[in-house]
Amino acid sequence: MTRIDVQGLTKRYGPDTVVDDLSFTVEPGQVTGFLGPNGAGKSTTMKMIMGLAAPTRGSVTIGGRGYRDLPVPLTEVGALLDAGAVHGSRKAYDHLLSLAVSNGLSRGQVGEVLARTGLEGVAGKRVGGFSLGMRQRLGIAATLLGDPQVLIFDEPVNGLDPEGIRWIRDFMRSLAREGRAVLVSSHLMSEMAQTADHLVVIGRGRVIADTGMSEFLQTNGVSSVLVRTLEPGAFARRLTAAGATVRDGRESSLVVSGMTSEDIGRLAVYHGVALSELAPQRASLEDVFMELTKDSLEYEGATAA
Ligand SMILES: Nc1ncnc2c1ncn2[C@@H]1O[C@H](COP(=O)(O)OP(=O)(O)OP(=O)(O)O)[C@@H](O)[C@H]1O
Ligand SMILES: [Mg+2]
Incomplete structure (x- = not known):
C-alpha cells in the first residue's frame, strides 16, 4: 500500500512563504x-510532491521514497498538473506512445489507458482539435500509463461542463476503489463534497482542516433552522428570550441559529405556538469553506503585511 507523506513541507519564494510547515x-x-x-499553495505543494520544485524545508515521500529516488516514477505516481501541456499537432495515440517509450513502459499500456478513458475513437486525431474535456481525459490517460498506485x-x-465534471468525479472514485491513493485539488467545496473521502484544507500555505469528509459535514453542516408560524413576531421574541439568534427569512419565515430544531419545537409546544414548518438548514459548503478560509485569503495577507 503506497501513501504520500508530507512532513513539515515549506516553500519560500524570496520573502514569501507560500507553503508553511505543511504536514x-x-x-x-x-x-x-x-x-x-x-x-x-496547492499547486506548489503538488509540484514539490512531484519533484518539480525543491522544498525550502521539510520532506515529501511516496511509498517511503522521495520522487527523485523512484526508479521508474511513472509506475509509482501519475500526475496531471497542467492539461494544456500537450503539443497540439500530436495525435493522442502518438503522444501516449512517446511517453510510454521514453519511460520504458510497455506499448500495450497505451491501448489500455485509451480504452479506460474513453478515447479509443479519437486516438488517431490531433490533440489540437480536442475539446477541453477530451484534453483532460488525455491528461488522465497519461497519468495511468505506468499503472501507478x-x-x-x-x-x-x-472549465469542464457538468457531464465532464461527472465523468472525472466518477473516474477519481473508481481509482480510489482500486486501492490507489488519489490527491485532487480544487477551490470548490461543493465539488469536493461529492468526490472526496478525506479533506485537507489549506490557507496561505498552512493546514486549516484535515478531516474525514463525513466528519467534516457533520461538524460544519447544519447552521440554522427555518421556522414558519402565523405569529412570527411573537415567536421570534420567545426564541430570542430563550437564547437563540433570529433573523427574518423569506416569506415571513424565521431563520434561527444557536438552537436545535428539537428545542425550537419544544419551545413552540410550551408556548402553544403552531408551527407550519421546522426545517434544519445545511450551511452551503461554499459558505463553510469561505468561513474557514476567510482569515487566509491572499489579498488580506498582502494588506496585513
Ligand atoms: N515560481 C514562483 N515564484 C514566485 N512565487 C510563486 C511561484 N509559484 C507560485 N508562487 C506564489 O505562491 C503562492 C501559491 O501559489 P500556488 O499556485 O501554489 O497556489 P494555488 O493554491 O495552486 O492557487 P490556485 O487556486 O490559484 O491554483 C502564490 O502567491 C503564487 O503567486
Ligand atoms: Mg493552483
Whole structure:
C-alpha cells in the first residue's frame, strides 16, 4: 500500500512563504480533496510532491521514497498538473506512445489507458482539435500509463461542463476503489463534497482542516433552522428570550441559529405556538469553506503585511 507523506513541507519564494510547515498524508483507497482559495499553495505543494520544485524545508515521500529516488516514477505516481501541456499537432495515440517509450513502459499500456478513458475513437486525431474535456481525459490517460498506485490531479474539473465534471468525479472514485491513493485539488467545496473521502484544507500555505469528509459535514453542516408560524413576531421574541439568534427569512419565515430544531419545537409546544414548518438548514459548503478560509485569503495577507 503506497501513501504520500508530507512532513513539515515549506516553500519560500524570496520573502514569501507560500507553503508553511505543511504536514498531511494521502492514504490509499481514498480520494483526498486538497482545498484552498486561489494562491493557497496547492499547486506548489503538488509540484514539490512531484519533484518539480525543491522544498525550502521539510520532506515529501511516496511509498517511503522521495520522487527523485523512484526508479521508474511513472509506475509509482501519475500526475496531471497542467492539461494544456500537450503539443497540439500530436495525435493522442502518438503522444501516449512517446511517453510510454521514453519511460520504458510497455506499448500495450497505451491501448489500455485509451480504452479506460474513453478515447479509443479519437486516438488517431490531433490533440489540437480536442475539446477541453477530451484534453483532460488525455491528461488522465497519461497519468495511468505506468499503472501507478498514487495519482495527483491539480484542479481537474476546471472549465469542464457538468457531464465532464461527472465523468472525472466518477473516474477519481473508481481509482480510489482500486486501492490507489488519489490527491485532487480544487477551490470548490461543493465539488469536493461529492468526490472526496478525506479533506485537507489549506490557507496561505498552512493546514486549516484535515478531516474525514463525513466528519467534516457533520461538524460544519447544519447552521440554522427555518421556522414558519402565523405569529412570527411573537415567536421570534420567545426564541430570542430563550437564547437563540433570529433573523427574518423569506416569506415571513424565521431563520434561527444557536438552537436545535428539537428545542425550537419544544419551545413552540410550551408556548402553544403552531408551527407550519421546522426545517434544519445545511450551511452551503461554499459558505463553510469561505468561513474557514476567510482569515487566509491572499489579498488580506498582502494588506496585513
Ligand atoms: N515560481 C514562483 N515564484 C514566485 N512565487 C510563486 C511561484 N509559484 C507560485 N508562487 C506564489 O505562491 C503562492 C501559491 O501559489 P500556488 O499556485 O501554489 O497556489 P494555488 O493554491 O495552486 O492557487 P490556485 O487556486 O490559484 O491554483 C502564490 O502567491 C503564487 O503567486
Ligand atoms: Mg493552483
